[in-house]
Amino acid sequence: MEKPAEFSVRSAAESPDVQLVGDWTASSLGDAPARLAAALRGQSDLAIDIREVRRLDTAGAYGLIRAIGAGFDPAQVKGRPESLRLLQLVAAAVHAAPVAPVVSKGFRELTVRIGKGVMNLGHEFLDTMAFLGHLLVAAARSSVFLVTNPRRIRWAAIFSLAERAGLDAIPIVAVTSFFIGAVVGLLGANMLRQFGAEVFAVELIGIAVLREFNIIITAILLAGRSASSFAAELGSMKMNQEIDAMKVMGVDPFEALVLPRFIALLATIPLLTFVATLAGLFGGMIVVWTVLDLGPAFFLQRIVDNVGATHFWIGMSKAPVMAAVIAGIGCRQGLEVGGDVESLGRRVTAAVVHAIFAIIMIDAAFALLYMHLNI
Structure with missing residues (x-):
């Protein structure tokens, strides 16, 4: 007392x-x-x-x-x-005398900020490589468990995350892709009408949706939904010291938390991309039907004859890479959260921004690659 x-x-x-x-x-x-x-x-x-x-x-x-x-x-x-x-x-x-902060101005401040940026970039690169290495080790270990002891795999977490991060996003992906396809069809019809080539709006819609917009829209929506969700979930666990408790109990956080999110996103993003493809083509078909008076049978026949399946597989080939980038950025930012709420907010914001930036850069790299291969 x-x-x-x-x-x-x-x-x-x-x-x-x-x-x-x-x-x-x-x-x-x-x-x-x-x-x-x-x-x-x-x-x-x-x-x-x-x-x-x-x-x-x-x-x-x-x-x-x-x-x-x-x-x-x-x-x-x-x-x-x-x-x-x-x-x-x-x-x-x-009795300690207050120390006046040194305020740098002009060119010196510019060089200091550039130097800090370069150092932060180097630290981010090293941390990313460490994260990737740890993830590859966990994936290799899980591959061994898949053969020797399948019950060691966290199937419940994988299916739950696949439903929450992937299947629950089907409505928003379908609606967004529908309107994107409709907008592309409307713009194409209005522009090509000046040259008397309105019929080629079908090819424009098919190539744009099958090759680019299906995976781009899906990846950006998942960056806003899943990357932020992964960062917030892992960040809150980091703040509550749950991840430290897992390490003390001998549980690898990468095997228990990061890898299921990777597998869930890798499994669901092809399905979401396929749904986005169907919704985008349907939106474009509705516009072509109502504006140009070209029926669905004509639309689908021109898609099959003049567009083909090559563009569809090109778009689908980007899906696993986008899924890995989105899951990796979200999980990595979540594991970097400190002990305060401000750090959590910064990391969640960084997860979304970095994921969208990486999506645009990867899509540009794929475009250059396929252009070089003449595909």
Whole structure:
């Protein structure tokens, strides 16, 4: 049970003696420092005894120092070694002169920011390589378990994540792709009508949807849904020290948390891309039917004859790469969360931004590759 902070002052001919008793802590301090300051007003050369103090924290030490004032001298205090050390630390902090921050301006500030950016980029690259290596080790270990001990694989987590991150996204992917296909068809019909080539809007819709927009729309929507979700989930677990507890129990977080998210996204993104393809073609077909009066049979026949399946497989070939990038960025940003909510917000935002940027860059790289291969 805590005892309130109290003191007694005994005046002598030479100097007053101050004896402190009780608990000089934040919860039991009360108005003791103010009463002590009033009792010692105008006094100097004080002898202070804190040996009877049961507990002393920084709040109590600061209250004692403020009550005594500028004449406080740790050498005149009698107490236990740990109490004296605490008083010395608090007194040094109280009397420390504030250090004015150095504000760099002009060209020097520019070079400092560039240098920090380069260093951060290097650290990000090293952390990404470490994350990739750990993930590959976990994947190889799980591949062995798939043959030797299939029950070791976390099938429940994989199916649950596949439903939540993939199948639940079918409505939004279908609706978005439908309107994208409709917009492409409307723009193509209006532009090609000037040249009397409205019929080629079918080929424009087919190539655009089958080759690019199906996977791009799917990947961007998954970057907003799944990458942010993965980062938030793993980040909250990191903040609550659940991941540290898993490591203490001998459970690899990559095997238990990261790998199921990779497998779930790799399994579901081809299905979502196929749904986006059908919805985009349907949207374009509706526009061609209503604006150009070209029926669905004519639309589908021109898609089969003039577009073909090559463009569809080109779009589908990008799906596994997009899934790996989205899952990797989301999980990595989640594992980098610190101990505060601000860090969680920054990492979730970074997961979405980095994933969308990586999607655009990867699609551009695929476009250059297929152009070089003349596909």
